[in-house]
Amino acid sequence: MAELRTAQARASRTPVVQYAPIACALSMLGDVDRTRMRKKFDVCYLMAKEGIAFEKFVPLCELESCHGVELGHAYRTAPSASLFTHYIAQSHRQQFLKSLCENNFYSFLMDGSTDAGNVEQELVVILTCMKDDAAEEMKSCTRFLSLESPKKANASGLVKCLSQSLAPLGITDILDENMLSAEGKPVLVGGGTDGASVNVAEHNGMKGMMLSSHPWLVWSWCYAHHLELASKNALTSDLFISIDEMLLRLFYLYEKSPKKTRELEEVVKDLQEVYEFPKGGNKPVRCQGSRWINHKRKALQRVVDRYGAYIGHLITLSEDHSVKADERARIKGYLKTWTKYSTIVGCALYVDILKSPSLLSMSLQTSELDIVLGIKNTLKSTTALKTLAKKDPFEWPTVKLLLQKIEDEGGKKSYQGAELRNFSDAVQVKLKQDALKDVTRLDEKMRERLMWSDIKLLRAIVVFLETQSWTKQIRVASTVTNSDGEDANLSDDDDNDKSLCDVKESVDYLASHFRLPLDAKGVLIATLQDEIEDAVEYARNYLDIGRSEYRKVWYKLHTCPDQHKWPNLLKLCALVFSLPFSNGRVEQIFSSLKVVKTSRRTNLENDTLNDLLEIYIEGPPLGCFCPDVAIELWWSDCCTTRRVNQQPRKAYRPRNPGSSDADNEEEEECTTIQQWDDWFGEESETDED
Structure with missing residues (x-):
């Protein structure tokens, strides 16, 4: 039974430490080895953040050794630096993809350019809603996803690039209508590109193809380019x-x-x-x-x-x-x-x-x-x-x-x-x-x-998110005579509250426009009107919405004790925060691409380039970097045991290609002068003939 389990595991290329209990116990990375690997991963992280070539990993390790840093002898080569960089980027990417799957909605930003190797590249950036606990704000967060090389720069080629970049989320075809009902996957609600016809054309462009399967999609022609x-x-x-x-x-x-x-x-x-x-x-x-x-x-x-x-x-x-x-x-x-x-x-x-x-x-x-x-x-x-x-x-x-x-x-x-x-x-x-x-x-x-954008939709978004417009307007109360002949003041109720009416109308419009993605995420649209009334009343009574920024107000609505009263409204808020307006962030990342892929690094493979960009753009400062997760990925993701204690190999004796050891021994017996005389002696004999 054990032999069968081992054969099956090896056939599936499962790491040995995952199917052999003894190997699991013996293959634990020791404290000394882990400390050495942390230092090597730190060096690789610094190289990726500063755009340093992998070949510099060897002299940097030698420099650390000269300074008394114990690094060991194994994994001190340029290929090792590339491998370490991959696992560092993978650890960051997995964390982001996990948080993205926990979010319900997202948008993409795309743009194309040519890199230093004269290769056409399409850059994909994800835009989603994020709750920033440090700043106590709800924010729209853009993050680098991947860099893809399209085979054809037409609409179908760009859609294929987008699908390839979303493959880690389990989205193999972005045009598949069944992806809307897939569990555990966020729903696409917006897209942002520049004004090229291949992007914004209604019939043969990327926009037309996407709207055919995503009719609710908000397509944004970058307003920075409009400007x-x-x-x-x-x-x-x-x-x-x-x-x-x-x-x-x-x-x-x-x-x-x-x-x-x-x-x-x-x-x-x-x-x-x-x-x-x-x-x-x-x-x-x-x-x-x-x-x-x-x-x-x-x-x-x-x-x-x-x-x-x-x-x-x-x-x-x-x-x-x-x-x-x-x-x-x-x-x-x-x-x-x-x-x-x-x-x-x-x-x-x-x-x-x-x-x-x-x-x-x-x-x-x-x-x-x-x-x-x-x-x-x-x-x-x-x-x-x-x-x-x-x-x-x-x-x-x-x-x-x-x-x-x-x-x-x-x-x-x-x-x-x-x-x-x-x-x-x-x-x-x-x-x-x-x-x-x-x-x-x-x-x-x-x-x-x-005016190129959907003005009505933009206004509804502003009225809904801008909480300062929720401030109740004070009006002069009407004076009438009651049945006893006394004057009675009629105060404004919610029906006469114009600001609340505008917000409710905006919620209705947004719910109607995004009905399909909201239904896919279990939002009860019928309860949104009651929830917005409760949220506005709570904000007016307990939050200083007149002077507080809208992002801070929405954060407090997400974290207050009464948040359970408006769960569907909070999902609508997350959707609206995930909609695009500008593509400027993509242009900035293309500037980073010039630093990572220079004219001296034109042979970088696309996967390696994505790893370097992941670290260069999204990685934290060197002082905040912790390599433990990346080391665990590197240690476990291997079909054989990592040899962290391997000693340096002895230098091989140089050999002439195609010759045997006996020939080498005979050649070593001959001195340089003898070879010289023999060589010119042969030439003299030829001249005499």
Whole structure:
């Protein structure tokens, strides 16, 4: 019987420590060996967090040994480092997948790009609701799931990549309608991509394929991308086009010229004491080819801060005969445009115009962004733009500071020592008109871009989650005469409570839209109206909803003693917190991919790359890392016993390939001089013949 059990276990490649009781007792990892393995796993974790190649594991272990750290002799090779990294990533991934299965709903975020090895990659990120006990908040949490290489970059290929990434959850086909009723698996409620036709097309795109099997799915075209497109469509004046071209020319003028960069540094040092340039770099900042508005604003701010240094250096280059004639002529042409009064003032104007969209763009790239937070930040940005439109453009902060620094000597304007041409009242009026038009147009384009989404659904989500709107509105009580002829005050009841009515209508709309996934998770939709009334009443009586943030209020509703009164409402809350609004987090992870997979690591396999990204992106700081779970996985996941005490092998005697030991002995008896003489002796005999 024991032999049969052993044969079956070996046939199924079950680790020996799982089927042999004696092996289980003898194969326990000792304290000394476990301490050594912890140190090795720590080294591997540091390498993955810092993007260090596996080949560096050997010298790092040698360095630790030189410092007196006892590591043992086994598992100190580059393949061992790759294996340790895999189990570290697996331990983190298993913990996340377990928590994801405990959640009822999730969304995915996807985007594609090409890595350093010229391989097309699709990045999949999971968005779900998370209860943050440390901050006492309910949050939308985005987390890296996997990186997949599609065979075809069409809609079916992208859907297949999504299914492959969800395979660890037991979801082999995301389009399978039976997955909705599967037990122990979360339900997909949303998807977020960019605006490529392969993603958002209703018929032949990924969106159309997904909606055919998931009609409740909320498909989000990343609003961060909408914001970039809105700014591109709004800022179309001749002034901005001219400034944008100046930023491009100025960047490439210094990008590949160390000599010009060094000369610019010297000019800045000479002028530093006079004009007090702000701290920071001196080279022009690249803004073309970048999606984010804040890059454009940084480039404009750099020009405003160091305008005098740039113009002074360009004037020197235009008069330097060591520079080629065609380049000198090109620089002189640049100076005719860049020394205009409208150019530098226009740069300052657009620094102020792009301030609020830039802050909005940065907020849309956070990992804890939900729909309510995204809408609130968008409204703040549009409010700031409307405030700018009501002011005189020359009173805007950056412009006002610039105008104070412009000097007037004999009717000539100069800024940081550079003379400004073409100054007139008409130019100032034109600058103000163009700036106000661009501000108004940017506000309109941002609103138009938001209209691409389901506005009614967005409003219902905001009304439902934003608990500050639950505050009961105070109205003047109606005065009537009762049967005794006395005046009686009729107070407002729940039917007259407009805020509660709005919340109940929003709950009805959300329950109707997500009926299928809510039913699949056992939500009793008929009780949602009563539960929202109880929750609102509790929040009004015991929670400071007027001043508390909505995420903290929902956390208290999840953890309060009366939470059992609204279990179905809490599931609806988890669903809404799992809906996407922006894809900015995916773009940030692609930036991490450039660090992990460099031009010197283009042969990384996809599984290894996923392990490295898992640690680099989602791993805790080195001081908070505990390798015990990963060590247990590594120790148990093997069909043979791990040899942690294996001693280093002796060096083998070098052998010539294809020769026997006898031949090697004969060759060793011959000295180098004898071989030399024999070799040239053979050549002499050949010549005589």
